[in-house]
Each structure stands twice: as C-alpha cells, then as structure tokens.
Amino acid sequence: xxxxxxxxxxxxxxxxxxxxxxxxxxxxxxxxxxxxxxxxxxxxxxxxxxxxxxxxxxxxxxxxxxxxxxxxxxxxxxxxxxxxxxxxxxxxxxxxxxxxxxxxxxxxxxxxxxxxxxxxxxxxxxxxxxxxxxxxxxxxxxxxxxxxxxxxxxxxxxxxxxxxxxxxxxxxxxxxxxxxxxxxxxxxxxxx
Amino acid sequence: xxxxxxxxxxxxxxxxxxxxxxxxxxxxxxxxxxxxxxxxxxxxxxxxxxxxxxxxxxxxxxxxxxxxxxxxxxxxxxxxxxxxxxxxxxxxxxxxxxxxxxxxxxxxxxxxxxxxxxxxxxxxxxxxxxxxxxxxxxxxxxxxxxxxxxxxxxxxxxxxxxxxxxxxxxxxxxxxxxxxxxxxxxxxxxxxx
Amino acid sequence: xxxxxxxxxxxxxxxxxxxxxxxxxxxxxxxxxxxxxxxxxxxxxxxxxxxxxxxxxxxxxxxxxxxxxxxxxxxxxxxxxxxxxxxxxxxxxxxxxxxxxxxxxxxxxxxxxxxxxxxxxxxxxxxxxxxxxxxxxxxxxxxxxxxxxxxxxxxxxxxxxxxxxxxxxxxxxxxxxxxxxxxxxxxxxxxxxx
Numbered sequence: 001x002x003x004x005x006x007x008x009x010x011x012x013x014x015x016x017x018x019x020x021x022x023x024x025x026x027x028x029x030x031x032x033x034x035x036x037x038x039x040x041x042x043x044x045x046x047x048x049x050x051x052x053x054x055x056x057x058x059x060x061x062x063x064x065x066x067x068x069x070x071x072x073x074x075x076x077x078x079x080x081x082x083x084x085x086x087x088x089x090x091x092x093x094x095x096x097x098x099x100x101x102x103x104x105x106x107x108x109x110x111x112x113x114x115x116x117x118x119x120x121x122x123x124x125x126x127x128x129x130x131x132x133x134x135x136x137x138x139x140x141x142x143x144x145x146x147x148x149x150x151x152x153x154x155x156x157x158x159x160x161x162x163x164x165x166x167x168x169x170x171x172x173x174x175x176x177x178x179x180x181x182x183x184x185x186x187x188x189x190x191x192x
Numbered sequence: 193x194x195x196x197x198x199x200x201x202x203x204x205x206x207x208x209x210x211x212x213x214x215x216x217x218x219x220x221x222x223x224x225x226x227x228x229x230x231x232x233x234x235x236x237x238x239x240x241x242x243x244x245x246x247x248x249x250x251x252x253x254x255x256x257x258x259x260x261x262x263x264x265x266x267x268x269x270x271x272x273x274x275x276x277x278x279x280x281x282x283x284x285x286x287x288x289x290x291x292x293x294x295x296x297x298x299x300x301x302x303x304x305x306x307x308x309x310x311x312x313x314x315x316x317x318x319x320x321x322x323x324x325x326x327x328x329x330x331x332x333x334x335x336x337x338x339x340x341x342x343x344x345x346x347x348x349x350x351x352x353x354x355x356x357x358x359x360x361x362x363x364x365x366x367x368x369x370x371x372x373x374x375x376x377x378x379x380x381x382x383x384x385x
Numbered sequence: 386x387x388x389x390x391x392x393x394x395x396x397x398x399x400x401x402x403x404x405x406x407x408x409x410x411x412x413x414x415x416x417x418x419x420x421x422x423x424x425x426x427x428x429x430x431x432x433x434x435x436x437x438x439x440x441x442x443x444x445x446x447x448x449x450x451x452x453x454x455x456x457x458x459x460x461x462x463x464x465x466x467x468x469x470x471x472x473x474x475x476x477x478x479x480x481x482x483x484x485x486x487x488x489x490x491x492x493x494x495x496x497x498x499x500x501x502x503x504x505x506x507x508x509x510x511x512x513x514x515x516x517x518x519x520x521x522x523x524x525x526x527x528x529x530x531x532x533x534x535x536x537x538x539x540x541x542x543x544x545x546x547x548x549x550x551x552x553x554x555x556x557x558x559x560x561x562x563x564x565x566x567x568x569x570x571x572x573x574x575x576x577x578x579x
Contacts, residue, residue, distance in 0.1 A: 029358040074309055077320040093512035107318040110284035114311045125516070128509040129551030130476050141319045 034153055034163035041169060044086075047162040049154050050096055050126055051088040054166050058082045059145070059179045060186035063137070065118055073185070074114055076139050079178050082186055083136040083150060083168075089126035097123040098156045099136045103144025112139045118188040135192045145179045146171045232368030234344060236383035240368070241280070242346035244287055244361050248276040249344075250323070252372035253380040254336035260325050261310035262303055269330040271298055271340055273372060274307065274382075277316060277324050281361070284315040288324070290364060293343040298328035340372045439500070439561065440569035447578040454496050454564040455489030460574040463560055466519060466547075475552050478517050479503065481560045482525065483544045487536045497565040499528035501546045504573065506557035513546040521545075528562070 039045040044053040059081055063074040074080075087096055099122060101109040111122055120135035136150075147170055153163040172180040234240055239248045252273045258264040259272055273292060279285055289304060304313045307323040316322050330336065347361040372383075400408070443451065450457040462482035472478060481501060489495060503511040513527065525545035526534060536542055550558060563571035 027352065027357045029352075029356060072309065077308075077322065078317065091508060092510035093514075106282055108283040109317050110315060112317075113314040114306070114309060125514065127511050127514060127549045129554055130549050131473075139317050139320065141317075144319075 032159040034158050034161055036151075036165045037162050038165050038167070040167045043166070045164040045166065046090075047154075047164050049090055049092075049094040049162075051090065052085050052096075052152055052164045052166070054083060054085045054150065054168075056084055057168055057171075058084075058186060059171075059182040060184070061178070061182060062185045063115060064185050064187040065115060066188075067117055078139055078141045079145065079182060080112075080186060081138040081140055081145065082188075083138070084120075084192055085134050085136065085152070087124060087126055087132040087134055089128045089130070089132070091128055093125065093127045094154060095123050095125055096134065096152060096154055098151075098153045098158075099134075099138075100151045101138040101140055101144070102149045102151060103140065104147040105144060107141065107144050109138045109140045109144070111136050114139070115188060119190045120192055133192070135188070137188070142173075142177050142179065146173070231366075234368040234370040235385075236370060236372055237385040239385075240344055240370075242291055242344060242367055243349060244279070244281050244285065244347055245291055246278040246280055247291060247344065248385075249292075249342070249370050249372060250274045250276060250382040251375060251380045252340045253375035253377055254330075255377060259327065259378060260305040260307060261312075262305065262327055268332075269334070269336060271328045271330060271336060271374070272378075273302075273326045273328075273340065273342060275324055275326070276321050278321040279316045279318045282318055284317050286313055286315045287347075287361065288316070289313075290345055292326050293345060294328050295341045295343055295369065297334065297337055298330055302326040302328045336374055338374055340374050341369055342372065343369050435569040436565060437498075438569050439502070439563040439571035442561070442571060442573040445572050445574045447575040450486070451572050452488070453562065453572050454499075454566050455491075456495075457486040457488060458562060458572060459484045459486075460560055460577070461543075463558075463577055465555060469517065472517060472549075477550050477552055477555050478514075478519075479548045479550045479555065479558065480519070481546050481548065483560070483562070485531070485542045485544055487538055487540045487542060490536065490538050492532045492534075492536065495564065495566045496528070496532045499532060499565075500563045501528050501544070502561045502563070503548050503550060503554075503558040504561050505550075505554040505559075507554075509554065511548045511550055511558075514549045516549060517547060519547065 037045050037047050041054045041057070044051055059079055061079065062076070063080050063082075065072050065074060081101060083099075083101075099111045101111075103109070115121060115137045118135070118137065120133060122134060122136065124132060124134045126132045136152075140148075148168045150166040150168055151163055152166070154161060174180055174182065234249070236249050236251075239246055252271065255264065255270050255272055256268075259270070262270075264270055271294075275292065277288060277291075289301070292302070294300075294302070303326070305311070305325045305327065306314050307325050316324075344367045345364050346367040347365075348363045349359070350362050351359050353360055353362060375381075445451040445458070445460070447460070450459045452458075460481070461484045462480070464480050466478045466480055469478060481503070483501070501513060523543060525543040527546055528544050531542050531544055534542065559573055559576055561571055561573045
C-alpha cells in the first residue's frame, strides 16, 4: 500500500516537473533564434560577419525613384523611413540581406520591396577592407517611429547567427502626427 | 497460471475499450467536420476579418486592355477585383495570394498588384491599409459574368505549430463567399458599405 | 487480482550475481553507446559543414598544374586593373586568370559550387565581385559558367574572375579554388614569380 502511494507521488512529482520545464524552458524557436548584438545610432556594431554603423535616419512623405528609366513618385499610407548605414565585411566576403524596423509596439516592418531596385538596397555584397554602405527604406506607421529598433542580419532567416540591433532613439512628433523633420520628397538617387 | 491469464484478458479488454473510444471520438469529429456548413454570404463593401487580414471587397470589373502595369494581348480579357487590405499581424507579409479565390470561370491563379504604384505583389506592412487588385485571366472566348463570386479564405493563429514550435497562421478555411457585380471597366464605382 | 500483484521485485534487492554482472555490463555499455549515438547523429551535420568549407590548403607552385575535381588547374595570371574612375583609389580591382585542362567531363557534379577566392597573409578571404566588370577580349569565362559550357575532355578552359581588394592587401593575396567534390580541401596557388 505504502509503495503504491509512493509510486503515485513520484508520478505526480514527475508530471509537475515536466509541466514546469515545459512552461519555463525556452522553446526551440527561441533556442535557435539569432544572437543579438546591441548598439545605438553612430555606434559601430560588430557582428560575426560584418560591422555596421548607422549614420542617420530621415523621414519623408513620398519617395522619388528612377525605375526602368522612368521617374516614379512613391506614396505611402504611413511614412517612409530612410536609414543610411556604413557596412564592412569582417575577414571574408559576405552578404547583408535582411533588415527589419521594429516599432515600440512590436510591429515588424521589413525593408520595403517597392524600392528594391534603388541604389543601396539589400542585398549588399561586402568585401574585407572595402568600405560598403546601404540605404534601407521602410514604410511604417507614424506611431511606430519613436523608440524603434533596427535589426540587420546577413540572411533573412539566420538561426544562431549574429544580428545587429540598433536602438534608433526617440523622435518628436509634429502637429500632423508625422515624425519631426519629415520632408515632403526624398530622392533615392544613385549616390547617398 | 489461471489468475495471470485472467488478468491478461482484463488488460486486453481495458486496452480494447480505450481503442474503441478513441476511434469513436475520432470518427465523430470527422463526421462533424464533414457536415455541410451553410455558406456565409458576405456583402460587398463590408469589412471582413480573415485572421491575418482585414479585407473590404470594393469592386469588380472586366477589362480588355492591360491594367496596373499588367499587359493583356489583343482579344484577351481579364476580371479585376479590388479590395482594401490591412495586415493585422506584427510582420510585413504577402500571405494574401489565396485570401480571395475565384469560384470558377477564370484562370486558377490571379496576379496581385498594389494599386498605389502597380508593384507586383509587394509585402504589405502591419497596420497600413492598402488597395490591392487581383487580376484573373479569362479563358479564350469566355464572356465576363454579371456577378463574380469569390471565396474569402481565413487562417487561424497558432502560437506554436506542431513541427517547429514557431508561431504562424495555419489551417486555411473558407469564411464565406462574396458576389461582386461586374462593372464594364476601370470606372466602376466602389461598393458602399 | 491485478497485474502488479505478480511477485517481481522491481527495486533490485537480492540480485543474483548474474543480474549484477549484466547490470554492470549495461552501465559500461552506456559509456560507449552514448558517445557513439552522438557521433552517428552528428555525422551528417559534420559532413555537411565540411562540404561547405575550404579548410585544408594544398599549395601549388607557380607554373605547375594540380589535379583537382577531375581536371588540371594552373594559375596563369594575377594582376591589378588600374585606371577605373568609378572605383575609389584605396580599392583595387584584381583579375585572376586560370587555365584548366578538363579531365573528367561531368563538371556539373565535380565542379559544383565552384569558388575562386583570394586569400591574403592575414587570412582574409575575398570572393568574386559583381560590382565591377571588364569587357572581355577573349573567351574567358567564370568558373560557374564553365560548368555549363559543355567542355569536352582535353579542352583547355580559360577562367577569369574579378575581385575588389583594398590596396594594403594586394602585396600578399594568393588565388585559391575550391569545389564541392574536393571540399574541405582546396588549392592555394603561389603568386606569379616573374
């Protein structure tokens, strides 16, 4: 009789232990998530394959772009955020292929595909010792501008690879709800 | 000897009962699933929540010339369906190719275009409503119908899928159908809610 | 009468010597079996890792040929292409020329994921660039286009790749080549000696 009670107790404890581990232990997706390298604007962040330093962030209502030899004016229901950054390969040639703008509410905006033909758009190939740069363009909700984080990584899905996370700081809001310093038209030229 | 045979029999009976119960529950669920559910009729102009998207079917029309940068050869016709779509998820997404499905009379797969600047199938950004055009080619010689019936598909959110334990949208299912009156061309007005 | 009522002692009290012996053997077997299981499970991953990396260099002297991926590889030229206005002065475009005498002809298997590199004395590695291209005056091709050129045995293929290298590295860079069928080994060529 005592043995049976002891058996049941052991079973209960095991079940409890399993449940506890299931709820508290990180999941597979978290365990294989990218490894973040944190920093802020102007810092040089060193990831496994590349270095990145964000120069500045600009905001615009519309973008001007040459597409197939035609001038195009790109409008948005939100606001365009344009981030320029310096890039450098570490010790071998590499690619930078993915960038995400994460707003303060956790909304994730991937670099816009509407401007993927503009100069400096991802993916960017980097060679060691050859200064590289990129111009990332995001289309975001105005409420997701202040306190945003920029994530940049070598691959779109890079489990256990390092990823730069750059805090973009706070941005004041204009009377019309757009971020301070929003310009009417940003020209996505060949040089930047 | 005799006692152990009896206990074995008992174990078989208990095990068998469990199996029968599992089969019965599984079968009942299957039958329940297969029951013909009444099709929900959705109104043009009314917002519908599909899970990852909030959509508002706006208008449908037939064209004989190219629209939104899509070329159309002479003699070819296409059905255009436009809707306002808002990404309700927390990540830029182009998971909209099967949100609207033609129920017949057209090509299988549509081209999807952002009306704002005629980009082909760009990812839509969280919280930013966009007007999208779905363009179905019509088979040679077919005349456009008076009413274009579309199935609106939804998906459910799973915090962890069964394979990788990652969050995502799964189990696509029909939410309802919407019958759009087919206008004569790109001047067709939007449906009022 | 239930199943548990059978007279089996599950706690291990009163083991016979034979039982004890087997218990010990099993314990010892675990010491071997667990590492063996780990090795078997990670075998494919390790193989995959080695298949994608150029780890072990084989030096090739200037002017000589080396058998690699079923063909004979020879470095014929390594030169800087100066005088491009669209490239910043601290960066040098470098051209690598190789002559490959085709031996075994199924290049699509043997030369799969062909990679020509430059490696400097600090161990930095450059891959071919798409940022600059030069007009070709001869029938040179890139390694990956050579795979699909339908070359026959005995053909001598001219392979040329373009790189972007900082000026400080040009003094020590050496060309190298790796193909999937030979990885993790790769050829590291001596710099031209004239």
